[in-house]
Amino acid sequence: MNGREDEILAAAARIFREKGYHGASIRDIADSVGLLKGSLYHYIRSKEELLARLFDGALEGTVRELETIAAREATPSDRLREMVKTYVRAVTANLDAVGLYLREWRALPAPELARLRARRRAMRALFEDVIGEGMRKREFASADAKISALAILGMCNWLFEWYRPRGRLRPEALADELADRAVRSVSR
């Protein structure tokens, strides 16, 4: 991705946040980076594509971090704890994009949607693998690893409905709290 595209994505994120996704126009985004609307279409095809790219950018970095943690030499409990913390930090740092994605994914162009879904599946598989390993090592209670992963991700994703960044709860404290509950939820 080149510098101009990064600049357009940053502007889109800011304008979606300020005006709301439905209230924001391609024109607003073009104006804010000093391009004519027609020239902006050289970089992106639609508002939906911008949303998909924003969400994909956030997800990509998070998946890489999770992969690193999952591959560490540590107990499944310790790795799961760190993975949940990382994931909660990512959700709280990208609340707007997460909320938008969850409401609007039906409107995304098919190729973008397919890519995002593959990434989300890969991410869920990382959680499932660590949980499955913990079950085999009898560190975690024997149960369905996929449901366990979905339950934990649900616990974290649901933040987009209730977490208020300006509230009393700091993201780091929240990450600790949810990681603790997540590890307990699968422990023996």
Place this chain on the structure above:
Amino acid sequence: MNGREDEILAAAARIFREKGYHGASIRDIADSVGLLKGSLYHYIRSKEELLARLFDGALEGTVRELETIAAREATPSDRLREMVKTYVRAVTANLDAVGLYLREWRALPAPELARLRARRRAMRALFEDVIGEGMRKREFASADAKISALAILGMCNWLFEWYRPRGRLRPEALADELADRAVRSVSR
């Protein structure tokens, strides 16, 4: 609520499910109950109001069931387990309404939205109270009861994104699995 209104609500639920909320028209609903569109407006003001009433109906019954369980003579663990099962059954039985509500609540008329939010708060408070009691009795680990309740509700609400009623997983088995994880998530 009288019989005609029940009939209209049942028709709306069916048509929203068949055509999708945005694809369904007031006309479709009027046709299916044998009313002229103008006459239907005698019973309901808008499609948004129908959505709010459908969700409210599902929520009302669930809150009553949860109140009964919360008031039982049983340990906090046992009550929490039953409450989560009841809640999971309600979510899986009303997946369409839950998904629609979560995507569309921003479009609901203010009075309906206020009523639904009050009901959701009351429901969360039931979970929070039982969890808080379990913490005071040292049956649960000491932590923030509100975050614990939100984590458990998130685990269950997230079903609307992944649970497929025609899949291998029966609602009753899912209710058991999630109730087990929920109780573990707060236990010492």
